[in-house]
Amino acid sequence: MPISLELIGRVAAALGVAFLIALILTPVVRNLAVRMGAVDDPRKDKDPERRMHSNPVPRMGGLAIVLGFLLSVLIFVPMTTQLQGALLGAVIIVVLGVFDDIYDLRAKFKLGVQLFAALIAVLTGNVIEYLSNPNIFSSDPYWRLGFLSIPVTVLWIVAMTNAVNLIDGLDGLACGVSSISSLTLLVIALLLGEPTVALLVAALAGGCLGFLPYNMNPAKIFMGDTGSTFLGYILAVISVQGLFKMYTLISFVVPFLLFGLPIFDTCFAFIRRIAHGQSPMHADRSHVHHRLIDMGFSQKQAVAVLYVITAILGLSAVVLTTSGAVKAMLLLFAFCIAGAVALSVYYGAHRPRRGVRGEDEDR
Numbered sequence: 001m002p003i004s005l006e007l008i009g010r011v012a013a014a015l016g017v018a019f020l021i022a023l024i025l026t027p028v029v030r031n032l033a034v035r036m037g038a039v040d041d042p043r044k045d046k047d048p049e050r051r052m053h054s055n056p057v058p059r060m061g062g063l064a065i066v067l068g069f070l071l072s073v074l075i076f077v078p079m080t081t082q083l084q085g086a087l088l089g090a091v092i093i094v095v096l097g098v099f100d101d102i103y104d105l106r107a108k109f110k111l112g113v114q115l116f117a118a119l120i121a122v123l124t125g126n127v128i129e130y131l132s133n134p135n136i137f138s139s140d141p142y143w144r145l146g147f148l149s150i151p152v153t154v155l156w157i158v159a160m161t162n163a164v165n166l167i168d169g170l171d172g173l174a175c176g177v178s179s180i181s182s183l184t185l186l187v188i189a190l191l192l193g194e195p196t197v198a199l200l201v202a203a204l205a206g207g208c209l210g211f212l213p214y215n216m217n218p219a220k221i222f223m224g225d226t227g228s229t230f231l232g233y234i235l236a237v238i239s240v241q242g243l244f245k246m247y248t249l250i251s252f253v254v255p256f257l258l259f260g261l262p263i264f265d266t267c268f269a270f271i272r273r274i275a276h277g278q279s280p281m282h283a284d285r286s287h288v289h290h291r292l293i294d295m296g297f298s299q300k301q302a303v304a305v306l307y308v309i310t311a312i313l314g315l316s317a318v319v320l321t322t323s324g325a326v327k328a329m330l331l332l333f334a335f336c337i338a339g340a341v342a343l344s345v346y347y348g349a350h351r352p353r354r355g356v357r358g359e360d361e362d363r
Contacts, residue, residue: 007195014202016206019068022207065210066207096113114162114229127150127240157236167288170302172215177307178208185238186198192321208231
């Protein structure tokens with residue numbers, strides 16, 4: 001389906017409806033979170049040094065994003081079996097997140113529910129059937145996954161669900177990164193003629209942008225696991241419907257560029273924890289955003305740096321979908337910038353940490 005004024009109008013409407021609903025409902029959700037006891041109180045944390053804020057702040061704010069997204073989708077997106085399965089799995093993730101924000105559930109239990117929710121999406125048709133072969137010299141440009149398609153897709157969905165959750169450590173970080181990734185995916189979907197994917201990510205971006213003013217430093221409310229796991233889950237499922245369906249050599253690379261920051265941070269977190277003899281699910285204070293704070297950045301500066309990295313990676317993804325020698329050079333330049341920033345974060349000299357108020361919800 002080519003880009004048309006009608007599609008652009010529907011995309012804008014889907015984004016606008018989700019934005020307004022999230023913007024209006026966030027104060028309501030904030031009051032509800034206080035009443036239900038879904039409050040992040042750093043004074044009760046066993047590891048207060050890991051926290052970036054000093055006062056209690058309501059969480060569960062992701063519920064406003066969810067409601068904005070769902071209503072917009074129900075209005076603008078044609079319902080299919082695949083979409084029904086994705087939304088059912090998303091509702092399970094949201095319910096799990098709400099209970100976790102109130103009661104702090106065990107990691108193993110949460111992982112089990114996430115696997116179940118991912119399996120629902122997979123069994124209703126959201127499956128990665130092909131992957132492009134990263135070996136450009138191979139005579140077979142694609143890998144047909146066959147019976148591996150189900151476990152590979154479940155692993156991708158669960159990994160992304162937790163990856164977004166892990167970067168939710170500063171005010172506005174996870175929400176802003178998800179907004180940039182959604183808008184980038186929207187551009188790609190429009191370029192590739194994927195109207196359903198475009199409408200879905202427009203609704204998701206609208207919900208995130210409506211919530212973001214309340215979540216920027218100093219945050220009035222946190223999205224909690226309700227929001228971060230939902231965003232990771234939905235972005236993963238949408239990428240399965242759109243990006244992994246492209247039978248081109250870029251289908252393997254684009255999703256990893258688009259979600260580069262959460263994937264990079266999660267991989268290094270797991271490697272770091274295992275190397276120290278800890279559980280991969282053990283919370284620590286060595287994520288990218290923590291390192292930026294330790295280098296002397298303020299919260300707002302650290303979030304801005306990570307926004308820029310996400311935007312660069314998103315630009316790289318768009319460049320890859322449109323090919324061309326000049327664009328390939330632009331891609332290489334973008335990679336160099338992203339790599340330089342990443343290396344400075346992980347290997348740069350540490351400075352004394354600034355005492356600033358903010359958010360850390362890493363689990």
